[in-house]
Amino acid sequence: MKKGFKSGFVAIVGRPNVGKSTLLNQVIGQKIAIMSDKPQTTRNKIHGVYTTDEMQIVFLDTPGIHKPKSKLGDYMMKSAESALSEVDAILFLTDVSEALGGGDRFIIERLKKVDTPVFLVLNKIDKVHPEDLLPVIEQYSALYRFAEIVPVSALHGNxxxxxLEQLSRYLPEGPMYYPADQVTDHPEQFVCAELIREKILLLTRDEIPHSIAVEIESMRxxxxxxxxxxxxxxxxRQSQKGIVIGKNGSMLKEVGKLARLDxxxxxxxxxxxxxxxxVKEDWRNRESVLHTLGFRED
Structure with a gap:
């Protein structure tokens, strides 16, 4: 390993649907976190590993911080907030095409309780005029003293x-935690299950997304x-089962087709x-089922 090699852990936090998973996938260079236009898509801390000759960053893509409405929601919130205390830097991701709101203020109040350097990452700059960025920066800067402020487009890579260059300045010298060619610490079964769930989010109605879980029973x-x-x-619910299967199995076939490609x-x-x-009735509020599906507090 090169002398002066840097390594560390970086959490990506923000309101639901601001582009956290999109940013992680852009950095890693392939899909390891699922993406959807529906809020609260990410349920677990997704670890993505970015490695160069000079550094290795282990990113934690956390569930969007929100007011929980079920035991699953409680788990997601604890998962997101626990990430703040175990990292070397925090990326607070915001959507510059939307006004600063109560959700952003809620997160900032929690960031004030940690000593970790926090970057304000202004995402979706491709959706606004450059002149509109300065007022947004001033709004956020009035609420918190950020270590760095970086406008990006996670979707397009801008x-x-x-x-990444600015992050490297905040990393300590350290070991390479993972092999250089490893991009996530999650097992293949987990990523496969998430890719299937992503296709259901893409294809089904609004009533379905948060009621869905996917478990890989066999892989050989x-x-x-x-x-x-x-x-x-x-x-x-039984009615949701019919929606996911579709007429003559059409929806399930389409989910399988799209998931298989990924x-x-x-x-x-x-x-x-x-x-x-x-059907597992009310599974989001049943701790035994949540544990079976891998939702456990660290």
Whole structure:
């Protein structure tokens, strides 16, 4: 390892749907966190690993900080807030195309309780005129003294390299925690389940998203090299099961088709994907089910 090598952990926090997962995927260079236009898409802390010859940054893409409405929501909030105390820097991501609101102020009040350097990352600059940025910066700066302020477009990659360069100045010298070619510490099953859930978010109605969970029940490689994956999609009500399956199975087939393409890119192999839909009533408020699905406090 090169002398003077830097490494550290960086949390990405912000309101739901400001582009945290988009930023993480842009930095890593491939999809490891799912994306959706629906709030509260991310439920777990997603660890993404960015490595160069000079540094390694382990990013934590946290669930959007919000007022919880279920035990799952409680878990998501605790997961997001716990990240603030275990990192070397925090990226507070905001959407500059939307006005500073109560959710942003709520997060800033929590940031005031930590000693960690906080970057204000103004995302979605491609949606506003450059002259409109200064008033936004002044608004946020009046509420908190940020270590750095960086405007970016996570979707298009604008200024993301600048953000990484500035982050490197705040990292301590340290070891390489993960192999240089590793981009996430989550097992393949977790990422596969998330990719399936992403396609359901993309295709189903507004009543479905937060009622969905996906569990990989089996994953094995056949003699011909094809990876066989069996996954269960959990919903909370019988009516939701019908929506996810669709007329003559059409919705489920489309979910499988789209998910298979992403999973094949992830694994670098052909896959055979089997999907089942099961009802677990009110699973978001049942701790035993949440634990089975991997939602545990650290």
């Amino acid at each position: 200024n993301v390299n600048t953000l 490689t056949e003699e011909n090299g094809v990876v066989h994956i069996g996954a269960v999609i959990y919903v909370e 999973i094949e890119r992830l694994l670098g192999s052909k896959i055979f994907l089997e999907l089942w839909v099961k």
